Amino acid sequence: MATRVSVQSLSGSELREMFAVASAWLEKHADSVNAINVFPVPDGDTGTNMYLTMRSVMEEAQRCPEEGAGAIMAAMSRGALMGARGNSGVIVSQIIRGIARAVGEAEGIDVGTWIRGMEEGAAAAYKAVTKPAEGTILTVMREAAEAGRQALDSGARDIVGVLEATVEAAAESLERTPTLLPVLAEAGVVDAGGKGLLVLLDGMTRHLKGEPMEVAVGAPEGQVGQEWLAVTSQLHEQEESLYGYCTELLIGGRELAPDSVRNRMLELGDSVLVVGDERLVRVHLHTDDPGAALSYGTGVGSLLQVRVDNIREQADRFLERHEARVTVEAQPEAISTVAVAAGEGMATVFRSVGCTRVVSGGPTMNPSTRDVLDAVEACSADDVIVLPNDKNIIMAAQQAVELTQKRLRVVETRSIPQGIAALLALNQDHELEANVAAMEEARSGVQAVEVCRAVRSTSVGGVKVREGQIIAIVDDELKLAAETAEEGVQRALEGIEAEGASLITLYYGADTRQGQAESLGDRIREAFPQYDVEVVYGGQPHYNYIVSVE
Amino acid sequence: MAVRIVTDSTADLPLSFAHALGISVVPLSVIFGEEVFREGVEISHDLFYDKLVNGKVLPTTSAPSVGDFLEVYEPLLKEADEIVSIHISSKLSATYNNACQAAQVLADRGARIKVVDSEVVSLGLAFVTLAAARVAREGGDIDRVRAAVDSTIQRIRIYILLDTLEYVRRGGRIGRARAFLGAMLRVKPMLAVRDGEVHPHERVRTKAHALDRLFQIATSYPNIREVAIGYSTNPQDAHDFQQRLAEVMPHVNIWTARFGPVIGTHGGPGVLGLGLLEGE
Numbered sequence: 001m002a003t004r005v006s007v008q009s010l011s012g013s014e015l016r017e018m019f020a021v022a023s024a025w026l027e028k029h030a031d032s033v034n035a036i037n038v039f040p041v042p043d044g045d046t047g048t049n050m051y052l053t054m055r056s057v058m059e060e061a062q063r064c065p066e067e068g069a070g071a072i073m074a075a076m077s078r079g080a081l082m083g084a085r086g087n088s089g090v091i092v093s094q095i096i097r098g099i100a101r102a103v104g105e106a107e108g109i110d111v112g113t114w115i116r117g118m119e120e121g122a123a124a125a126y127k128a129v130t131k132p133a134e135g136t137i138l139t140v141m142r143e144a145a146e147a148g149r150q151a152l153d154s155g156a157r158d159i160v161g162v163l164e165a166t167v168e169a170a171a172e173s174l175e176r177t178p179t180l181l182p183v184l185a186e187a188g189v190v191d192a193g194g195k196g197l198l199v200l201l202d203g204m205t206r207h208l209k210g211e212p213m214e215v216a217v218g219a220p221e222g223q224v225g226q227e228w229l230a231v232t233s234q235l236h237e238q239e240e241s242l243y244g245y246c247t248e249l250l251i252g253g254r255e256l257a258p259d260s261v262r263n264r265m266l267e268l269g270d271s272v273l274v275v276g277d278e279r280l281v282r283v284h285l286h287t288d289d290p291g292a293a294l295s296y297g298t299g300v301g302s303l304l305q306v307r308v309d310n311i312r313e314q315a316d317r318f319l320e321r322h323e324a325r326v327t328v329e330a331q332p333e334a335i336s337t338v339a340v341a342a343g344e345g346m347a348t349v350f351r352s353v354g355c356t357r358v359v360s361g362g363p364t365m366n367p368s369t370r371d372v373l374d375a376v377e378a379c380s381a382d383d384v385i386v387l388p389n390d391k392n393i394i395m396a397a398q399q400a401v402e403l404t405q406k407r408l409r410v411v412e413t414r415s416i417p418q419g420i421a422a423l424l425a426l427n428q429d430h431e432l433e434a435n436v437a438a439m440e441e442a443r444s445g446v447q448a449v450e451v452c453r454a455v456r457s458t459s460v461g462g463v464k465v466r467e468g469q470i471i472a473i474v475d476d477e478l479k480l481a482a483e484t485a486e487e488g489v490q491r492a493l494e495g496i497e498a499e500g501a502s503l504i505t506l507y508y509g510a511d512t513r514q515g516q517a518e519s520l521g522d523r524i525r526e527a528f529p530q531y532d533v534e535v536v537y538g539g540q541p542h543y544n545y546i547v548s549v550e
Numbered sequence: 551m552a553v554r555i556v557t558d559s560t561a562d563l564p565l566s567f568a569h570a571l572g573i574s575v576v577p578l579s580v581i582f583g584e585e586v587f588r589e590g591v592e593i594s595h596d597l598f599y600d601k602l603v604n605g606k607v608l609p610t611t612s613a614p615s616v617g618d619f620l621e622v623y624e625p626l627l628k629e630a631d632e633i634v635s636i637h638i639s640s641k642l643s644a645t646y647n648n649a650c651q652a653a654q655v656l657a658d659r660g661a662r663i664k665v666v667d668s669e670v671v672s673l674g675l676a677f678v679t680l681a682a683a684r685v686a687r688e689g690g691d692i693d694r695v696r697a698a699v700d701s702t703i704q705r706i707r708i709y710i711l712l713d714t715l716e717y718v719r720r721g722g723r724i725g726r727a728r729a730f731l732g733a734m735l736r737v738k739p740m741l742a743v744r745d746g747e748v749h750p751h752e753r754v755r756t757k758a759h760a761l762d763r764l765f766q767i768a769t770s771y772p773n774i775r776e777v778a779i780g781y782s783t784n785p786q787d788a789h790d791f792q793q794r795l796a797e798v799m800p801h802v803n804i805w806t807a808r809f810g811p812v813i814g815t816h817g818g819p820g821v822l823g824l825g826l827l828e829g830e
Contacts, residue, residue, distance in 0.1 A: 348734060353734075424737060428750070429751075502757065
């Protein structure tokens, strides 16, 4: 073993620092994790989801006034639970909760406790997944924990040594994932969630070994920029800020420390997002004192860009516009519904069929457990049904169940069309459980086609895709590649076996013109005379068309 | 003859049933602007739906007059001792009130006429009237007829499947079904009638799924005595649905009826109604 460092136990502040470095390490590698998602759709977001989950973990850790390992882990566990995004984020949150439970209220954590926590976390994660598959982050976590247990059994008591054993095992396990999951082998990648977990464990170990990690040099501006817009716009749509001004800064300098910038911003407000390196740091926060954020920026470097918006005014304008549009009088409801959907048009469609709250998000930006929870709490009824409308949001939604006093049920809708079908089956005069059953049945009677542009070249399920080509996904399966979105829709519909189906609904996206969608509708009417065809504005990002066949 | 049964045209009772059981039907009038037609007498259902769909004026209905009731009651009293006159919910129409007044006029001359507010309409009213007529034909007296009426009212379940919300919207008589308006997607709303009020039940996007749901509802009741299927302009839907139900409940009496102007005006073309009568 190369290391000379021997650590028997970690204090709370050491834990916090270790997690902070591991988060930064993950942030640095987020794009490489995103890049190995199997589907070449623009929701290559496993890395982003895991990083955003860790960001919530670290925000809670920074807020924790106590220094004991138990207190810090409990805070981080809360942050993980609330901030979990995407299935891999939920699984990371399970590990952190496992470790927090193992630590209890102790002042420090030794290696035995750490490994016990990893084992508990792995067991909890397997249980949290409806159909646990091997060759995923679950396998990587389990095998890492097993390696840690073996090291312990052979007498190791040094945290660094045991952690190194888990990292080695995780790396080997990750390499094996394509042999366990054929879809990975075909795409020529390893499991993205597993890789994210390896990055986290690796970051912790390197930090404890005192290796130079250059985390501050990671995440060049361009790479993060792509996600930046999506993340900040989501912060705006989902969080009702306590503060009045949305403030964004781009700080340039020589020895900037994004972590200390972030800590200062957390003191000034909420919805804090700080990314960057020693030369360039991008800041987003909601605060009542934008001046303080600006003068902090000029203190540590120079301000390259500044933008300050009055959020309340924006919110008021938004409300005015939307209140005017509501023609249906609000009625007291016995059961409220929360749906996850991206795009203004889609949100309007959901509201028009009676959805109580729409959480902005979807395949491209998965909402966190907290986002779902906040919407649930804002509903008037004590019985609430959540429609995640994406397979990668189901787990985060389910985590909200144990966090609320309300009776919350998740109907596992995997697409927008399923969500709408389920919502329509809701009957306010029936009991919650009867409605859940009816909605589950309604969602299963709908087929969905999603069409978007491939973000990289790959091969999935025998379908070869070039970057930039249009791909059509039918009920979570990549079916074909095409040159235009319209061709993709039409060919996907030709391949659908839909006995007894009689209605096709085209929801066209933000980047698709109405005329284009209408003429596609006409062509489909001609090609499939047995169907009624309806063309509706969805305004969803990235996806040219979402199509339901029912 | 002991007891004779009278109802009104809003029962949408098939003529053959009325003839077979000796039920007298007093017609309401349907009014298109300046034109007044007595339902089923001066205007056929086909003509009514044609004027509804293609005309600009939304029709209204008006109750039979006291005189209309007297014209029906007086000849009946020559052959019967008593009359039970069963009518559309008094919340929806003045029919019941006018019948009561006619009965009062004749009561002063010693006639015994019992007027009943069924609190239902259409298929529901038909169930009640049929139950009363069957008891009367078996020689039941006025008290047994009343008991049959009261018992039947408790056991009626009505579901209505609309093809469009347009006519509900135009008519404005929608109560809680208001929640169904404003949808940005085409939906087939299903309504349930309870306590004389229309409740939104659920919505589906296609007729095929709607019929499946209606079928599930019909078969979810363990003890069905009788089934009525109503339609406005779509007899084929009604007959197909009748066949489908007959396969799973071969011993149940399942009949179809065409909706007249009361349901037709507010439901529009393409309506399918399901009336279920549960066993006692």
